[in-house]
Amino acid sequence: MQIFDVFLLEAIVNGILLGGILALLALGLNLIFGVIDVVWICYAELIMIGMYAVYYLHNVYAWPLWLAFPACIAVVAVLGAVMHQLVIKPVLSAEPINQLLVTGGVLFLLQGVATLAFGVEFKNLGISLPTLQVGEMYLSFARLIAFVVALAGMIAVYVFLKRTYLGTAIRAISQDRSIMPLMGVNPNRIFLFTSALGGGLAGLAGCLLVLQYDIHPAIGLTFGPIIFLVCVLGGLGNMIGGFVAAFIFAQFISVGGYFFHLEWGYVIAFLFFIAVMFWRPQGLFGARS
């Protein structure tokens, strides 16, 4: 009986750790959607690029990790801004379905480019972080780091949005885009900045995930659908909702996987998602109106 409880506790703790990283992933997508009103279907592919950036800088060019990580964040932030300028800006006033398709096109483009440039074989940093023993539980140190850094990143974004003029403008523009010029705000600059910030968060996520996963061109598909589901579950564009939904979703995956089988955790989480969509199509916490 004693052993049983410890494994359950371990699953719950692992769920919390997973929730932290899912919340970080959802934040970037929600931020971009909230401000620009376009869902970046290719968001997880930015994370994939970030993971490759760390791998090449660290393992091929021998940069130390403390330098490769910030460089990765910067690279993906720039990629986010480029994504807005080249892909989103021309379709800003287009039908939502067209905007969705365009970002879907970027998903396949990035996957294709990654396959050509980096090959299909799995790569990893070759670093194995220790496993931590807490009482009778065994926890992955990489997951613990990911959780703490993701949380710190989200707090930093929260403080930025609440305390600065630019952050206030980002919150304001999602509520009334057309009067922003009357405040002296150039909407396109806010869009560019938000895209870079969303990209930077994807870069940060890439740094954290590369410590846990092998890198391959289709790794984005591992996270992409889950990020999207978490955002919809919390109410698309609702950052607080996405944060809470990430932890709920992660518990379903982790504890569901404990009671049945690892893969069943995902099935149960998706079933929960579908049930919520019948009950509250706008998400648990309501979408941005």
Place this chain on the structure above:
Amino acid sequence: MLALRNVSAGYGSFQALFDVSLDVNAGETVAVIGPNGAGKTTLLRVISRLIDVTAGELSMEGKSLGQVPAYEVIGHGIAHVPENRRLFPRLSVEDNLRMGAFLPAAREKYAERLARVYDLFPRMQERRSQPAGTLSGGEQQMCAIGRALMSGPKLLLLDEPSAGLAPVVVQSIFEVVKTMSAEGYTVLIVEQNIRQVLKVADRAYLLETGRIKSSGPSEELLGSDEIKRAYLGL
């Protein structure tokens, strides 16, 4: 201060303003009156560059605004309180006011101007951390005016500040306009509430179907047969 010379403008193929000439001098309170759909709101949106001028000249303190992007107009000292106030409903009152001080030059004077706005509208200080969407109509109007004042404008554009407000509240909004003109603000106000606005304005223009029909000192317009018959029901 503000000058429009033979300005025409519209939305796509629909022309809303024809050959409008209008001046606002420093320290004046000028009203633009006229019926619904006359083009009053369009006129203010043209001045803020939210709508392009198709013909004519628009200038502020001698500088042409014709090619200036909308987000730079406030930097020329023009603050626009739009129709229906257009506050950010889920931002707090104070965050709304902060947005008014977005320009770097205004940020430096944020604390000073915030104190000034709270002085003018004590109610805003009481509600400063409340979402602006939960304010009453009159309070929202005060918040919208406060937001415009945070930029330290030379010219304040007010679009129908009394629209949709209870009569008692309308009274207090016109009191605010009066206070501001007494404090030396230059104001261009658009209103359907003609009797009230002519009491606070120095001069007025009558706009009908996109054209200036007449203009003059407020008392003169109040006394004119045209206004009396068509708008005041006398």
